[in-house]
Amino acid sequence: xxxxxxxxxxxxxxxxxxxxxxxxxxxxxxxxxxxxxxxxxxxxxxxxxxxxxxxxxxxxxxxxxxxxxxxxxxxxxxxxxxxxxxxxxxxxxxxxxxxxxxxxxxxxxxxxxxxxxxxxxxxxxxxxxxxxxxxxxxxxxxxxxxxxxxxxxxxxxxxxxxxxxxxxxxxxxxxxxxxxxxxxxxxxxxxxxxxxxxxxxxxxxxxxxxxxxxxxxxxxxxxxxxxxxxxxxxxxxxxxxxxxxxxxxxxxxxxxxxxxxxxxxxxxxxxxxxxxxxxxxxxxxxxxxxxxxxxxxxxxxxxxxxxxxxxxxxxxx
Amino acid sequence: xxxxxxxxxxxxxxxxxxxxxxxxxxxxxxxxxxxxxxxxxxxxxxxxxxxxxxxxxxxxxxxxxxxxxxxxxxxxxxxxxxxxxxxxxxxxxxxxxxxxxxxxxxxxxxxxxxxxxxxxxxxxxxxxxxxxxxxxxxxxxxxxxxxxxxxxxxxxxxxxxxxxxxxxxxxxxxxxxxxxxxxxxxxxxxxxxxxxxxxxxxxxxxxxxxxxxxxxxxxxxxxxxxxxxxxxxxxxxxxxxxxxxxxxxxxxxxxxxxxxxxxxxxxxxxxxxxxxxxxxxxxxxxxxxxxxxxxxxxxxxxxxxxxxxx
Numbered sequence: 001x002x003x004x005x006x007x008x009x010x011x012x013x014x015x016x017x018x019x020x021x022x023x024x025x026x027x028x029x030x031x032x033x034x035x036x037x038x039x040x041x042x043x044x045x046x047x048x049x050x051x052x053x054x055x056x057x058x059x060x061x062x063x064x065x066x067x068x069x070x071x072x073x074x075x076x077x078x079x080x081x082x083x084x085x086x087x088x089x090x091x092x093x094x095x096x097x098x099x100x101x102x103x104x105x106x107x108x109x110x111x112x113x114x115x116x117x118x119x120x121x122x123x124x125x126x127x128x129x130x131x132x133x134x135x136x137x138x139x140x141x142x143x144x145x146x147x148x149x150x151x152x153x154x155x156x157x158x159x160x161x162x163x164x165x166x167x168x169x170x171x172x173x174x175x176x177x178x179x180x181x182x183x184x185x186x187x188x189x190x191x192x193x194x195x196x197x198x199x200x201x202x203x204x205x206x207x208x209x210x211x212x213x214x215x216x217x218x219x220x221x222x223x224x225x226x227x228x229x230x231x232x233x234x235x236x237x238x239x240x241x242x243x244x245x246x247x248x249x250x251x252x253x254x255x256x257x258x259x260x261x262x263x264x265x266x267x268x269x270x271x272x273x274x275x276x277x278x279x280x281x282x283x284x285x286x287x288x289x290x291x292x293x294x295x296x297x298x299x300x301x302x303x304x305x306x307x308x309x310x311x312x313x314x315x316x317x
Numbered sequence: 318x319x320x321x322x323x324x325x326x327x328x329x330x331x332x333x334x335x336x337x338x339x340x341x342x343x344x345x346x347x348x349x350x351x352x353x354x355x356x357x358x359x360x361x362x363x364x365x366x367x368x369x370x371x372x373x374x375x376x377x378x379x380x381x382x383x384x385x386x387x388x389x390x391x392x393x394x395x396x397x398x399x400x401x402x403x404x405x406x407x408x409x410x411x412x413x414x415x416x417x418x419x420x421x422x423x424x425x426x427x428x429x430x431x432x433x434x435x436x437x438x439x440x441x442x443x444x445x446x447x448x449x450x451x452x453x454x455x456x457x458x459x460x461x462x463x464x465x466x467x468x469x470x471x472x473x474x475x476x477x478x479x480x481x482x483x484x485x486x487x488x489x490x491x492x493x494x495x496x497x498x499x500x501x502x503x504x505x506x507x508x509x510x511x512x513x514x515x516x517x518x519x520x521x522x523x524x525x526x527x528x529x530x531x532x533x534x535x536x537x538x539x540x541x542x543x544x545x546x547x548x549x550x551x552x553x554x555x556x557x558x559x560x561x562x563x564x565x566x567x568x569x570x571x572x573x574x575x576x577x578x579x580x581x582x583x584x585x586x587x588x589x590x591x592x593x594x595x596x597x598x599x600x601x602x603x604x605x606x607x608x609x610x611x612x613x614x615x616x617x618x619x620x621x622x623x624x625x626x627x
Contacts, residue, residue: 011464018465026477139614143607145558147565147578148599151585159589254472258562273566276477288473296468 005304012300019292020074020285024067027281070285079286084278089286092271097290099169100267103259104252106183107190108245114195116241119202120229126207134199141196146255150189150262157185167264186259193255194248201244205237239306246302250295358615361608368605372423382414384421384575397591409580409594410587418575419601425569425576426605428487429494430556434549436495437502441545444499445506446537450514451529460507466500472562479568487570494559498552502545509544510537550616554609561602577602 061069073080079089122134158166164185170178209215210233218228257269264270268287275283354362375381382404388394389412398408406415448456478493479485513519514537522532563569564578572579577598584594 011461014461015465015468019469022465022469023477139610140603140607143554143603143610145561145565145578145602145606147562147581148603151581151588151595151599155588155592155595250470253470257472257476258566261566272473273476284477288477291470291473292468295470299468 004307008300008303012296015296016289016293017071020071020289021067023285023288024070025063027284028063028066074289079289080282082275082280082283084275084280084283089282092283093268093286093290096266096268096271098172099265100256100260100269102172102183103186103190103256103265103267104249106187107194107252107256108248110187110191111194111198112241112245114191115198115202116234118195119199120206120234122199122203123206123210123233124225124229126203126210131203135203138196138199141192142200144192146189146193146258147262149192150185150259153185153189154262169263169265169267182263182265186263186265189259189262190252190255194252197248198241198244201240202237205240206233209233209236243302243306246298249298253291253295354615358611361611364604365608365612368423368601369427371420372427375420375424378420381420382417384413384417385573386413388412388414397587397594399593406597407593409583410591415580415594415597418580419577419598421575422577422580422598423601423605425487425564425574426557426560426602429491429560430553432491433494433498433556434552436491437498437552438542438545438549440495440499441502441504441506441548442538442541443506444503445508445545446510446533446541448503449507449510449541450533450537456507459503463500463503466497467504469497471497472559475559475563476566476568479563485568485571490560490563490570494556498556501552502548505548506541506545509541513537513540547616547620550609550613554606554613557602557606557609 070080077090079093081088082092085092118134122131125131154166157163164181168182170182172179206229215228215232218232253269256267257273259265260267260269261273268291272284272287272291274280275287371378382388388408389396394404394408394412394414396408396410396412398404398412400407404414404416406419409415409418444459448459474497475493478496479490519532519536522536527535560569560576561578561581564576565582567579567582569578570576580598581595581602584592584598588595
């Protein structure tokens with residue numbers, strides 16, 4: 001067991017190393033010289049000045065040296081300074097990360113809140129009308145790109161009904177009410193796809209569970225359907241659901257990016273977007289690493305949790 | 318989840334030709350079973366056929382206006398116009414014909430997703446087969462690399478590469494997308510190859526001294542192909558969404574080339590004045606993605622029923 005955890009952790013570190021290196025090489029190999037972000041094109045006539053700035057930022061060193069330097073600082077929690085604003089990348093991240101995380105967690109919470117009862121109902125009524133309707137709607141939900149869902153929500157709830165603002169963000173420090181108002185539509189846009197995914201997984205999982213003998217014996221004991229469904233039917237599926245949620249974090253990150261763009265929310269996604277445009281390689285590098293680390297760590301935790309909960313996996317692998 | 322191969326569960330019969338022929342046959346029969354489709358799936362297939370035809374024939378459809386022609390400059394059309402005889406679905410906020418842009422947008426969407434799937438299927442079959450059959454060091458090295466690639470949020474990576482590029486032709490877009498989708502295909506291909514490699518006809522081929530290359534080409538590849546192709550079908554919907562998302566963010570094909578995501582992005586500016594330029598591409602996009610999903614689900618059910626019956 002401890003050997004396996006050690007193995008997973010080694011792989012986690014290796015993955016982060018490779019991803020950071022690939023991003024670093026990517027930023028440096030692709031067209032678009034960082035010097036353009038540092039000095040305006042007009043000022044680049046002065047060769048001596050350009051050379052001086054290059055030296056100052058260490059742009060003349062071989063790539064591998066620069067990577068080593070960056071990595072050395074990064075493991076100490078210093079992701080360098082933005083080459084556009086001059087601010088430390090870490091500051092910018094700590095300022096914006098809570099926003100992105102809030103949207104993601106509200107979206108996941110909302111999805112689970114909706115998906116669990118819907119999925120259970122669908123499985124309980126397998127093949128009958130409620131199930132057919134739910135499955136049909138879920139299929140449509142799966143087919144909706146996030147920006148289309150978001151635009152529909154903006155049109156209906158912001159522009160027509162004026163219930164929520166169409167764009168912008170209120171920090172939690174401005175009070176929980178205004179904050180919830182700004183998080184509602186973005187989170188809902190993300191949640192609609194996720195509800196469809198979770199409902200489908202839960203439905204097929206619970207259908208298999210309901211065919212087990214212990215469900216039959218629970219019925220024979222005279223337990224109510226509701227009790228059986230929630231206590232005996234749902235429980236084994238929770239594990240699957242946790243895995244799916246873990247896996248969906250990857251898509252959610254991409255989705256949050258789109259949603260932040262759509263609703264003009266000053267989160268990490270919006271920042272990486274502008275950083276890429278400005279060729280702010282330090283910022284891009286820092287945020288990419290953070291996002292990947294987040295994703296990889298969550299997946300590792302899900303894997304490990306799985307092993308802890310289900311002894312069969314421990315034994316076979 | 319969607320990454321499970323669809324057709325690898327069947328147990329092969331005695332002969333190798335029989336097995337692969339059976340698989341291929343089952344797959345083909347499942348594809349052409351149009352008559353047995355539920356009505357909704359029929360609608361979906363019809364819709365996809367229409368989309369494909371429109372995309373292929375866009376240049377020769379009689380009377381179809383140029384998708385980039387702005388009639389209002391010459392006083393021939395109005396901006397944000399409703400449906401009329403000359404513009405069946407109306408015009409957008411710079412007076413271009415919406416129907417025509419939808420049709421040309423279908424072309425971008427289909428070229429992007431089909432070429433993405435083709436590259437994915439090819440790489441997935443070849444690398445997956447080799448990796449799953451040979452195993453050993455090359456296999457674990459490749460799979461670790463695949464793991465790393467998969468831990469990279471694809472949309473972030475795509476945004477990153479496509480912004481860095483100075484020109485964004487359709488071909489470049491397809492290529493950079495391929496960088497991010499091949500790992501999934503390879504994983505599916507490897508899983509299929511692993512299950513094939515353990516079957517008796519492969520052992521038999523080994524026993525009579527068939528060379529490894531020949532086994533790979535004649536036994537493994539043909540059996541891996543259907544599984545990877547099935548995954549390719551599943552990926553079509555995802556790729557159509559991906560293309561439209563990129564275009565929506567302004568990182569797809571360059572403006573003014575028509576694309577569904579780009580049309581939605583443009584319609585967004587005038588949302589309160591005229592909502593139709595938003596509705597048409599959205600409905601087209603969602604229904605196309607829905608059609609792919611619906612057909613794949615139907616195929617999945619059929620193949621599952623068939624392999625259970627065998």
